[in-house]
Amino acid sequence: MRMHNADETCGIARAAVVLGDWWNVLILREIARGHVRFDALAAEIGLSRNVLTERLGRLVAQGVLRRSLYQRRPVRYEYVLTDAGLALLPLLVAMQNWGDRWVLGDGSLTATADADSAEHARMHALAGTRVPEELRLPATRVPEDLELPGAQGADLPVVSPDAAATVLFTYPGTGVDWDEEIPGTPGCTLENRLFRDAWSDFRRAGVDIRGMSTQLPYEQAEFARAEEIPYPLLSDARHQLGAALRLPTFRGAGRLRHKRLILIVDAERTVRHTLFPVDDIPHAVGQSLRLAEECARAV
Known part of the structure; x- marks a missing residue:
């Protein structure tokens, strides 16, 4: 790509060289x-x-991907994001958010979705999709007496490796003074409390719970301690899971945030059910328990 001299110190222009065209963007996606x-x-x-x-x-030459050998005869490689590549994920998610709102939508700022929206179709098409095996996210500590392996503040897999099913729910953020003009934002604390109160029912069914937002780990940890949340809260601040599943987002209170969504994932990391949009939070929590129990019994 030919560049004008004035572009040599422009970060936007230099990033455009790396991204190249829409094929490169789709490859990274x-x-x-x-x-x-x-x-x-x-x-x-x-x-x-x-x-x-x-x-x-x-x-690979631009340092965004690296090749990892997985087969010698014949030679075969996997293409893995480098640190530079991982740093592009928020950009991809921001592009998706812009496209959902301004190209596929009517420009409205909302934390929910209509039944005829592109986001609704994309989320309900997740059934049968596998969550990437290597994906791990920073997690809050949980009470030690719960004896959850590895759940003591380290990075955790998005899907529990020891449960018959995992309920993964995303939410915009707790402790935020939400603008009442953004539909779908209230209820994050309520949702966590309802999952907390039903925790024993989920565990009896062999089901684990993961809550997730784009808040930073220390923000989640403060909330988890105050509310005595017994399950891990995962931080997707780097948008790794958001990019992996093309999750719907909106921009509110200074950052890109996940819209409220519930996924039921089986022991093989395959999405079995999607609840989106989540408008009636108590009903959705109860429904997720019923669906997760069915999923666990099928193992």
Whole structure:
């Protein structure tokens, strides 16, 4: 790409060189979703093998991807995001948020969604999608007497490795003075309290719970201590899960935030049910318990 001299010190222009065109953006989108092998990328994007090879080579040369050998005969590689590549995920999520609101939507700022929206269709199409196996996020501490392996403030897998099913619910954020003009924002504390109060019922069914927002770990930890939350709260501040599942977001109180959503995920990390939008929080919590129990019994 030819650059004008004035662009040599412009971060936007230099980033545009790396992203190149929409094929590069789609390649990064699919790798974030866990499609890290060549054939999977070719199938998902519909790009010719020659062009895909050339684009992957560029992204590796630019330090956004690295190749990881997974087979020697014949030689096969996986393409993994580097630190520089991971730092692009908030940009991809911001692009998705802009597209959902201004291209696919009517420009309204909302933390919920209509039944005929692109976000609604995308979330309900998640059934059958597998959550990337290697994805781990910073988690809050939980009471030690719960004996949850590894749940003591370290990074945790998004899907519990020891449960027959996992309920993963996303929420905009707790302790925020929400603008009442943004529909769908109130109720984050209520939702956590309802899941907390039903925690024993979920555990008896062999089901684990993960709450998730884009708040920072210390913000979540303060809330978890104050409310005695027994399950981990995961921080997606770097938008890793948001990019992996193309989760719906909105911009509120100074950052991109997840819209309220509940996913029922089985022991193989496959999404079985999606509750979105979540307008009636008490009903959705009860429904998630019923669906998770069914999912756990099917194991």
